[in-house]
Amino acid sequence: MEDTNKRIKVTPQILKEKKAKGEKITMLTAYDYSIASILDECGLDTVLVGDSLGNVVMGYNGTVPVTMEEMLHHCRAVHNGVKYALLIGDMPFMSYQISKEEAKRNAGRFLKEAGCDAVKLEGGVEMADTFAEIVKIGIPLVGHIGLTPQTATALGGYKVQGKDIKSAQYQLDSAIALEQAGVTMLVMESVPDRLAELITKKISIPTIGIGAGVNCDGQVLVINDLLGLFNKFVPKFSKQYANLYPLIEEAVKSYINEVKGSKFPQEEHTFKIDDEVLAKLKK
Numbered sequence: 001m002e003d004t005n006k007r008i009k010v011t012p013q014i015l016k017e018k019k020a021k022g023e024k025i026t027m028l029t030a031y032d033y034s035i036a037s038i039l040d041e042c043g044l045d046t047v048l049v050g051d052s053l054g055n056v057v058m059g060y061n062g063t064v065p066v067t068m069e070e071m072l073h074h075c076r077a078v079h080n081g082v083k084y085a086l087l088i089g090d091m092p093f094m095s096y097q098i099s100k101e102e103a104k105r106n107a108g109r110f111l112k113e114a115g116c117d118a119v120k121l122e123g124g125v126e127m128a129d130t131f132a133e134i135v136k137i138g139i140p141l142v143g144h145i146g147l148t149p150q151t152a153t154a155l156g157g158y159k160v161q162g163k164d165i166k167s168a169q170y171q172l173d174s175a176i177a178l179e180q181a182g183v184t185m186l187v188m189e190s191v192p193d194r195l196a197e198l199i200t201k202k203i204s205i206p207t208i209g210i211g212a213g214v215n216c217d218g219q220v221l222v223i224n225d226l227l228g229l230f231n232k233f234v235p236k237f238s239k240q241y242a243n244l245y246p247l248i249e250e251a252v253k254s255y256i257n258e259v260k261g262s263k264f265p266q267e268e269h270t271f272k273i274d275d276e277v278l279a280k281l282k283k
C-alpha cells in the first residue's frame with residue numbers, strides 16, 4: 001500500500017495549494033548545515049538563507065555589506081542539510097539592482113552553485129520589471145516588501161511601513177505588481193496587520209509575514225531570535241521560543257572551569273596505549 005504520509009520535496013506549487021486550502025506556511029532562516037538539518041527534520045516548509053546573515057553571523061551592523069560570495073557559501077552549507085524544505089537564497093544588496101543582466105546572472109548562481117530552489121529579492125513596484133526577467137528564465141522568486149532592510153536608511157530607519165495612505169497604497173500596488181511579475185511568494189516585513197491581511201486576500205500568491213500579523217498565509221522568523229541566541233536587542237515582532245544564550249554561557253563557563261581544574265577530559269573521553277608500547281618508547 002502507498003504510504004500517504006511520505007514526505008515530498010516542497011515546491012512553489014505546493015505552497016500555492018497550501019494558501020488555497022488555508023494551511024499555514026512555515027519559514028525560518030538558517031545559515032549552516034547543523035541548524036538546517038534540524039529545521040528540515042522538524043518538517044518546516046521553507047528555509048531561508050537570509051541576508052540577516054550580516055547581522056547574526058557576520059556581526060555587521062546591517063545587511064548592506066553582505067556579499068554574493070558570503071551568501072553562496074552559507075547557502076551551500078544549508079543546502080547540505082535540507083532535503084525536503086524549499087530552499088530560498090537571499091540576494092544581497094547591489095547584486096540585482098544595477099542591471100537586469102546582472103540580476104539574472106546572480107540569481108542563477110544561487111541555483112547553480114549553491115543548490116537553492118528559489119531566490120528572494122527586496123523591492124516593490126519599481127523592481128517588478130527586473131523580477132519578471134528573473135522569473136522568465138525559470139528561477140522561482142520570492143519578493144520582500146514593507147520594511148526592506150537593505151534600503152532601511154532610505155526608508156528613514158527600521159520603521160513600520162504602510163501606516164499612512166500613500167505608503168499603504170505603495171505596499172498594495174507593489175504586492176499586485178510583484179504577483180503580476182510572476183513572483184512565487186511574498187514576504188511582508190513590519191506592516192500593520194490589517195494591511196497585510198488585505199494584501200493577503202487580494203493576491204493569489206502566498207504571503208509570509210514577519211511583523212505583519214497573524215493573517216498572512218505563513219510566518220518567518222530569524223532562527224537566532226527564535227532560539228534566544230542574543231542577550232541584547234530583540235525586535236518587537238520576534239518571539240523567543242527558547243533562551244539558549246544563558247545555557248550556552250553556562251556550558252562554556254563550565255568547560256573553562258573544568259579545563260583549568262584538570263577535570264576535563266576524564267577517563268571516558270581518553271584513548272589508551274598498551275603499557276608495552278609505552279615502555280619501548282621510554283627506553
Ligand code: KIV
Pocket residue numbers: 029048049050051052053090144187189210220221222
Ligand atoms: O534576511 C532575512 O532573514 C529576511 C527575513 C527576516 C525575512 O529577509
